[in-house]
Amino acid sequence: MSLLRTNNLTKKFGGLTAVSKFAMDIKEMEIVGLIGPNGAGKTTVFNMLTGVYKPTKGSIFFDGRDITGIKSHEVTKLGIARTFQNIRLFKELSVLDNVLVANHLRLKSNILFSVLRTPNYIRQEKHMYEKSMELLKEVGLDDVKDEMASSLPYGKQRRLEIARALATDPKILLLDEPAAGMNPQESFELMEFIHDIRDKFDLTIFMIEHHMQVVMGVCEKIYVLDHGVTIAEGTPKEIQNDEKVIEAYLGVD
Known part of the structure; x- marks a missing residue:
């Protein structure tokens, strides 16, 4: 069953389009990742989902309800919690x-x-x-x-x-770069911890993360943003082998 879904989600700041037509569908108990280079629009997506930003266009549906543009405290009461990149x-x-x-x-x-x-x-x-x-x-x-x-x-x-x-x-718990600043051992423990809290609390988890070992190790589905545009979505294996993703992260000769 779909728990969190977006349709055509767009955020503009003046003449800059930070996120363009972002569409995703997260089901109950899934662990889903959102990745992309710095400045790709990942945190802007989180801010729209949690009521910090009002979308310029598009819709957000949570647990069957349209929550587009509602305030942050109302979002939290409905059952969406988040952490931040900076603790x-x-x-x-x-x-x-x-x-x-x-x-x-x-x-x-x-x-x-x-x-x-x-x-x-x-x-x-x-x-x-x-x-x-x-x-x-x-x-x-x-x-x-x-x-x-x-x-x-x-x-x-x-x-x-x-x-x-x-x-x-x-x-649903939104984690914004939970592995940021962690050493390899802490990152490994975090992977186990995320799986553990998902199972113990019957949680759905949506996470932004740059640490590829963590993303590939815990996520069942991944969305990839580049300059605000979705360039790929799929399983970790599909994402690892996607030429557009490789180009966005590593560039081309």
């Missing part, structure tokens, strides 16, 4: 508090209930704590829950950012 954590908060903050998206009490400490609010607060601890355990960070986010090694900061995204109860 965006609350670095002066603890690891646990970073995840607790994200849980407030689903909180049904208002600020008055929190001030009055009503029984219902206390129950929800307890549930948020237990859920956050479970998420930290799932991503291997429960033993550092009280440490400042800024003190974590780079690979663990990535995991924390993903845990925070998972706290919003997404149906």
Whole structure:
């Protein structure tokens, strides 16, 4: 079943077309990659999908609903979560508090209930704590829950950012270059981790990544952008052997 689909998705900035007529179809539980040279329009696609940018043309359908142009917080409530190329954590908060903050998206009490400490609010607060601890355990960070986010090694900061995204109860997780800055061992662990969270949380995953070993190792389908235009789509094997993709990455003599 199709979970996230775009049709003729286009974004222009003045006279520059950053993305042109992008069409994709992601099914439930798939791990899909979006690759291309720097400046190809990959992050612009993510920004349209998550409500940061309003498309100039085209449509976005999520779980059977047209979500074109809706605001970012509404997109998140519907079940689309994302991470960023540059890690965006609350670095002066603890690891646990970073995840607790994200849980407030689903909180049904208002600020008055929190001030009055009503029984219902206390129950929800307890549930948020237990859920956050479970998420930290799932991503291997429960033993550092009280440490400042800024003190974590780079690979663990990535995991924390993903845990925070998972706290919003997404149906699909958008990962923007999750392997950026990782060493080979961390990249290998990330590949296992992505497969693991897909299966544990029944997630669909859509990822931008430059690290070809990671892309080819985890993705079941790949879309390739070059100067905002889709030049290829297919399985990892098909993409590896596509002449247009090779030319876009390596150039021609």
